[in-house]
Amino acid sequence: MRYWLMKSEPDEFSIDDLRRAAPNGTPWFGVRNYQARNFMRDDMHPGDRLFFYHSSCAEPGIVGIAEVASDAYPDATQFDRKSPYFDPKATRKAPRWFNVDVKYVRKTRVIGLAELHRHPELAGMRVLARGNRLSITPVEPREWAFITSKLLEPRSPGRSNAAVARP
């Protein structure tokens, strides 16, 4: 099981769009970068978890958690002449572009870029690397653990976990 970070422009497809989409999974179509494609095609498998990241917007950052819901298969939009993702060089016999399905798990508070940069534990995150433009990047298990346990579930000082009310 691996961890990932996937970027999406909220104007195009936001975490709320994913939350409202089919519960069994939504195709992550439109990736037209070979490295990102290779991650989906070769390395992503059902059950992998990902941070959903909003890019090119007022507050870029992690906004939710989702799950890979399928192995990769040919991206249908590459064959669709009316799609902005149409690729004239792709054929049914030799598809160029692939996508997985992704399904909603939960929203999180927004963890902005500045906050991510603030933590030395996350200094190695691919998405934070200077000049990075990849829309899909691997997340190391220790990075995933740090974000989910330290940033998303902070302990309030002076209160033991047991004191927190449970439903």
Next chain:
DNA sequence: GCCAACGTTGGC
């Protein structure tokens, strides 16, 4: 809107 950084294209 600016611009740095990066990927892709295509001439040679």
Next chain:
DNA sequence: GCCAACGTTGGC
């Protein structure tokens, strides 16, 4: 195979 030109990404 090189590399200049061009297009895109994405934070600011």
